[in-house]
Amino acid sequence: MRVIIPVRYASTRLPGKPLADICGKPLIQRVYECAQQSGAGAVTVATDDEHIRKAAEAFGAPVCMTSTSHRSGTERIAEAVKQLGLADDEIVVNLQGDEPLMPPELIDQVAETLRLHGDAVMATACQPIADESELDDPNTVKVMCDQNGYALDFSRAPISKPRLVDASPGDSFRHIGIYAYRAGFIARYVTWPPCPLEQAERLEQLRVLCHGERIIVYRLTPEVSGVRAPEASVDTPADLERVREIFRKKENKG
Numbered sequence: 141m142r143v144i145i146p147v148r149y150a151s152t153r154l155p156g157k158p159l160a161d162i163c164g165k166p167l168i169q170r171v172y173e174c175a176q177q178s179g180a181g182a183v184t185v186a187t188d189d190e191h192i193r194k195a196a197e198a199f200g201a202p203v204c205m206t207s208t209s210h211r212s213g214t215e216r217i218a219e220a221v222k223q224l225g226l227a228d229d230e231i232v233v234n235l236q237g238d239e240p241l242m243p244p245e246l247i248d249q250v251a252e253t254l255r256l257h258g259d260a261v262m263a264t265a266c267q268p269i270a271d272e273s274e275l276d277d278p279n280t281v282k283v284m285c286d287q288n289g290y291a292l293d294f295s296r297a298p299i300s301k302p303r304l305v306d307a308s309p310g311d312s313f314r315h316i317g318i319y320a321y322r323a324g325f326i327a328r329y330v331t332w333p334p335c336p337l338e339q340a341e342r343l344e345q346l347r348v349l350c351h352g353e354r355i356i357v358y359r360l361t362p363e364v365s366g367v368r369a370p371e372a373s374v375d376t377p378a379d380l381e382r383v384r385e386i387f388r389k390k391e392n393k394g
Contacts (some may be wrong), residue, residue, distance in 0.1 A: 141251040142182045143175040144220050146213035147237035149189035151377050158192050158237050160380055162386045169199045170240030177244035186220035212344040218330040223322045228324030237319055238374040240383060245367050253358040254320040260356035262348055263320040266313040267360040267369045281315040291355040294343050295346060316369055
């Protein structure tokens with residue numbers, strides 16, 4: 141298993157986000173360190189920006205320079221996979237560059253979930269929604285699965301919002317943005333044009349479902365497996381401050 145971290149410099153809500161300082165280290169280094177703690181045989185940063193390349197190489201990360209034209213992290217990873225010459229059956233985990241608190245054990249579990257499901261081309265993760273306000277929040281991506289754990293739909297809308305009086309928010313699931321796929325599938329993925337649903341929702345995984353392929357979803361059950369969800373990602377300036385505070389507390393405690 142290999143982890144590739146797709147990173148771009150541009151960000152509408154937080155320009156230069158990958159290089160934002162988090163307690164003395166850039167965000168991209170924090171993400172890289174999460175990946176290194178997993179069972180990955182190698183970790184690579186894939187970027188289109190020289191500032192990010194220099195920063196990554198300064199803390200020892202291997203870097204693949206990629207095109208500026210990619211529309212998604214998966215497309216960027218596809219170019220990196222080609223440069224690296226990976227075998228078709230090698231499992232690649234897409235760890236997004238704004239996830240400095242991704243638990244290493246979740247990286248491993250998503251990769252293992254794909255390995256155990258040969259009929260799926262992608263694996264990802266979800267957890268129950270505990271707060272009803274998240275159901276209507278477009279920044280919270282929801283996922284609906286069939287009884288065997290395969291994804292039926294992803295949406296920013298409340299696709300699985302409980303309609304029964306006795307239902308609870310915990311009957312709905314929040315998608316966790318980490319993906320595993322085999323290198324050979326990534327090469328196929330980028331030959332497909334974006335589908336209308338993917339473009340409307342701005343969710344790249346919908347391209348997989350639109351083309352009739354299967355995504356297996358690992359459901360977090362911390363009380364059983366001990367695997368937990370990331371505490372926070374970095375999308376906005378407010379998120380950045382929250383993550384900084386989490387790291388301050390962790391480092392003070394340590």
